[in-house]
Amino acid sequence: MIIVGTGCGPGMITEAAIAVLREATLVYGSERAIGLVRAHIPDGCDLRTITDYRKLRELPDYAVVLSTGDPMLAGLGYLPGRVVPGISSLQVAFARLRLPLTRAAVVAAHGRDHTHAIEEAGREVNRGKIVFLIADPAFSLQELGRALPPATKVAVCEDLGYPEERIALGTAGHLPDVRAGLFVVVAGDF
Template identity: 45%
Template sequence: MLKYKAGKGEKAMIVVGVGVGPGMLTEEGIRAIKKASAVYGAKRAIELAQEYITCEAKTIKDYKSLHLLPADAVILSTGDPMFSGLGKFAGENDTVIPGISSMQAACARTKVNLTNLCAITAHGRDFEPAKAELIQELRNGRNIFLLPEENFGSLEVAKILKELGIEAELYTCENLGYPEERIAKGSPDNPPIAETILYGLLVVQKR
C-alpha cells in the first residue's frame, strides 16, 4: 500500500520512473499512476505508461516549473528518476518511485556486474567534468556506464583508454527494451559506433 506524506499545507509531488523501455514499469509505479488525478511527463514517458493512465496526461514544457504543478501530481520520468532523471527536482516532502534504468538494462543484457560500476552522465551539459571523472574512475579500476554527449561518446572514450593504456571492452547500448534494441561490442582500437545520439556506453576493464 502506497503512502505519500507531506507537511501541513505543502504540496507533495510523486515522481515515477517508467523504465527505459516498454514493460519496465514496476508494480509500485503502476499503482501510483492508476491512482493519479493528474499526470505529467515527456512524450516518451507518457507513451510508456499510457495503458495505466486513467486521467488526462499533459506534456511537460518547462521542467524548472514542476513545483507549480497541482498537489499530488504524478510526474513520469523515463528510466530511473534518480539517474539523470526528474528525481533531481523532488523536494523533501515529495516521493520518488524507482524505475529500471538504462544502466540496469544494459548490465543485464551484457551480464556486467553493477557492484564495480561508476555511473557518469555527460548528456545535455558541458562534457569536460564528465571526462575528468571518467579518467579518474578508470584509473581507480572502475567500470563505467556513461550517458554520452554528441561530442563525447564511444570514439572519444576509446581514445582516452588508449592514452591511459587500459584494455577494455566497450558496448554501445541503444533503444533498450524496444524492438529496435541494438548492442554493439568493440575495443579501444575498434570502438563500436552508435547509430543514434541517445545511447548508453559501457566500459568494462579487462582484469
C-alpha cells in the same frame, strides 16, 4: 508530488509505479515517458506534456511526474515529493552484459560538459570501475576512446528495452559504432 520512473523501455515499469498511475488525476511527462505508460493512465486523468522543466516544482502535491528510466539516475528525482523507482538503463545494460552493479561508476554526459565526463570516465576506469556513461547525441565516442587505455572494453548500448535494442562491443582502440541517438556507453575491464 510523486515522481514515477517509467522504466527505460516498453514493459519495464514496476507494479508500484502502475499502482500510482491508476490512482492519478494529474500526470505530467515527456512524450516518450507518456508513451511508455499510456496504457496505465486512467480515463479522465488530466495528462499534460512537460513544456518547461523549470516549472515542475510549482505543481500541486497530487501531481504525478513521469521520469524515463529511474528518476534517481539522471532523471527527475531532484524534485520534491515521493519517488517511485523505475527499471533504469543502468540495470538493463549491466544485465545484458552480465556485469555486477557493484563495479559500476555512473558518469552523466547527457546535456552536460562532455569534456568533464570523459575525464571522470578515464579516472574511474583507471580505478578498476566499470563506467556507465549516460550519453547524448552530441557525445563523441572517439574522444572517450582517446582518453582510455586502448585495450579497455567498450560497449555501446542503444535503445535499451525497445524492439530495436542494439549492443555493440569493441575496445577503446577499436570502437563500436553509434547508430542511434538514445544510447549509453559501458567501458572498463569486463
